[in-house]
Amino acid sequence: MDKYQQYFTADKFAMSNGIELTECHPGFAKAQVKIEKHHLNGAGVVHGGLLFTLADFCFAAAVNSYGFVTLSINANMSYFAKSTKGVLTAEAKEIARSNKICTCDINVYDEENQLLANFKGTAYITHKEIDFLCH
Amino acid sequence: MDKYQQYFTADKFAMSNGIELTECHPGFAKAQVKIEKHHLNGAGVVHGGLLFTLADFCFAAAVNSYGFVTLSINANMSYFAKSTKGVLTAEAKEIARSNKICTCDINVYDEENQLLANFKGTAYITHKEIDFLCH
Amino acid sequence: MDKYQQYFTADKFAMSNGIELTECHPGFAKAQVKIEKHHLNGAGVVHGGLLFTLADFCFAAAVNSYGFVTLSINANMSYFAKSTKGVLTAEAKEIARSNKICTCDINVYDEENQLLANFKGTAYITHKEIDFLCH
Amino acid sequence: MDKYQQYFTADKFAMSNGIELTECHPGFAKAQVKIEKHHLNGAGVVHGGLLFTLADFCFAAAVNSYGFVTLSINANMSYFAKSTKGVLTAEAKEIARSNKICTCDINVYDEENQLLANFKGTAYITHKEIDFLCH
Numbered sequence: 140m141d142k143y144q145q146y147f148t149a150d151k152f153a154m155s156n157g158i159e160l161t162e163c164h165p166g167f168a169k170a171q172v173k174i175e176k177h178h179l180n181g182a183g184v185v186h187g188g189l190l191f192t193l194a195d196f197c198f199a200a201a202v203n204s205y206g207f208v209t210l211s212i213n214a215n216m217s218y219f220a221k222s223t224k225g226v227l228t229a230e231a232k233e234i235a236r237s238n239k240i241c242t243c244d245i246n247v248y249d250e251e252n253q254l255l256a257n258f259k260g261t262a263y264i265t266h267k268e269i270d271f272l273c274h
Numbered sequence: 275m276d277k278y279q280q281y282f283t284a285d286k287f288a289m290s291n292g293i294e295l296t297e298c299h300p301g302f303a304k305a306q307v308k309i310e311k312h313h314l315n316g317a318g319v320v321h322g323g324l325l326f327t328l329a330d331f332c333f334a335a336a337v338n339s340y341g342f343v344t345l346s347i348n349a350n351m352s353y354f355a356k357s358t359k360g361v362l363t364a365e366a367k368e369i370a371r372s373n374k375i376c377t378c379d380i381n382v383y384d385e386e387n388q389l390l391a392n393f394k395g396t397a398y399i400t401h402k403e404i405d406f407l408c409h
Numbered sequence: 410m411d412k413y414q415q416y417f418t419a420d421k422f423a424m425s426n427g428i429e430l431t432e433c434h435p436g437f438a439k440a441q442v443k444i445e446k447h448h449l450n451g452a453g454v455v456h457g458g459l460l461f462t463l464a465d466f467c468f469a470a471a472v473n474s475y476g477f478v479t480l481s482i483n484a485n486m487s488y489f490a491k492s493t494k495g496v497l498t499a500e501a502k503e504i505a506r507s508n509k510i511c512t513c514d515i516n517v518y519d520e521e522n523q524l525l526a527n528f529k530g531t532a533y534i535t536h537k538e539i540d541f542l543c544h
Numbered sequence: 545m546d547k548y549q550q551y552f553t554a555d556k557f558a559m560s561n562g563i564e565l566t567e568c569h570p571g572f573a574k575a576q577v578k579i580e581k582h583h584l585n586g587a588g589v590v591h592g593g594l595l596f597t598l599a600d601f602c603f604a605a606a607v608n609s610y611g612f613v614t615l616s617i618n619a620n621m622s623y624f625a626k627s628t629k630g631v632l633t634a635e636a637k638e639i640a641r642s643n644k645i646c647t648c649d650i651n652v653y654d655e656e657n658q659l660l661a662n663f664k665g666t667a668y669i670t671h672k673e674i675d676f677l678c679h
Binding site for chain 2: 146147149150151152153155156176177178179180181182186187188189191192195196199208210211212213214215216217218
């Protein structure tokens with residue numbers, strides 16, 4: 140976990156928004172964020188952009204932790220419920236992986252374990268090694 | 275434009291990330307962000323979450339500016355090119371609108387007018403009036 | 410099951426392509442198709458349009474079986490593996506449902522239980538009753 | 545056009561559903577289908593699966609006509625209006641193309657030029673040559 144945390148804390152956008160990686164191994168990751176006032180949109184609820192960023196960060200951790208640079212191609216985000224406070228958790232699971240393309244399903248939950256959003260991400264595997272090794 | 279800007283500056287997440295609305299009328303909006311270091315990911319390029327948030331904010335402005343509370347249901351994001359600096363612009367155009375559902379196509383460009391990402395957003399129109407009027 | 414099968418056999422496009430509903434209750438459905446030569450594309454593998462139609466039909470069965478006319482808004486389809494023969498099975502599970510919008514996750518498998526495709530569908534619930542009742 | 549038509553008439557699924565290619569060059573294609581009774585769903589309107597298949601076939605023609613085998617990864621389909629008759633037309637335009645990945649925007653119209661559906665497709669370019677040459 141140390142190598143990962145070091146690697147992913149280089150993600151300034153996620154860090155500056157308070158997102159942190161709590162679990163990570165090839166094909167799986169968990170990330171969390173504690174809701175603050177600057178995460179809200181004009182309607183006073185958590186911004187879709189924050190939910191997306193949390194899910195996207197979790198996705199990147201799951202697919203890059205094989206040790207190869209893996210680039211996001213497409214993401215499909217669905218919103219199910221609103222949230223205004225507490226700690227949100229994203230959980231990424233890889234559902235398919237070929238030599239070149241991988242796909243993850245990421246769910247975002249609130250503290251009551253209510254499903255807030257689902258993110259399906261598709262990425263391209265470059266086979267260029269990342270600085271850390273994951274095995 | 276004054277009413278809109280006032281309304282959308284209530285979006286703390288967009289504001290705290292430096293995103294601003296530059297144009298807005300029913301079915302159309304433009305938004306911009308100047309890239310700063312805290313917008314970058316671990317690979318040193320603009321975070322997908324920032325591109326998404328810029329596009330999503332622009333989408334919300336275009337569909338809410340009819341004057342009715344309009345809630346995002348689904349967003350499909352595709353990434354085409356990387357960016358590391360300069361001012362990014364998102365442009366939202368509504369491509370379909372029924373009584374209940376509307377859909378926008380949002381393109382995100384860099385300063386050289388290179389297409390960085392495309393976002394297709396679907397929202398539900400509540401017919402509850404927003405505090406400002408748009409006509 | 411009888412009422413459903415009767416209702417869904419009115420789907421001439423699915424029927425003419427050999428698709429049949431094998432299980433169905435509110436929020437869940439299974440459908441199958443036996444691959445024939447006319448299901449193949451120019452490369453000799455099962456056409457994406459058939460995989461989509463199988464998943465879409467299964468989606469419609471799961472969300473309409475609450476007894477209310479429910480209209481598809483958006484579908485996101487990902488392809489993972491090719492198929493050329495045998496019986497394909499789609500399984501739809503509802504992952505979220507509000508008063509107006511519902512979302513299903515549909516997986517398509519081949520006979521060896523290999524995941525061929527994933528379909529995420531979003532639909533609008535009209536609250537107009539369908540001719541059959543499902544409870 | 546002759547080489548293309550020959551190539552794409554090998555698509556048995558599209559052909560058996562009455563779909564034909566009317567225009568095609570690298571990054572662009574048009575396809576049509578005349579609505580018949582077997583294209584309708586249980587509600588008596590054109591099946592989403594047919595609209596998808598029409599768009600998907602058009603997408604494949606646009607991206608394969610560079611002369612390299614190009615495989616669909618992901619498709620995002622949005623439905624805007626119903627149709628029951630006449631000739632439907634899909635038009636595919638490539639909006640981004642890198643060395644490995646390409647993306648098209650496909651619109652489906654009815655005879656009155658009403659936008660029925662939008663399809664955004666992402667494909668992987670294999671750089672394996674197709675039997676015909678397109679330049």
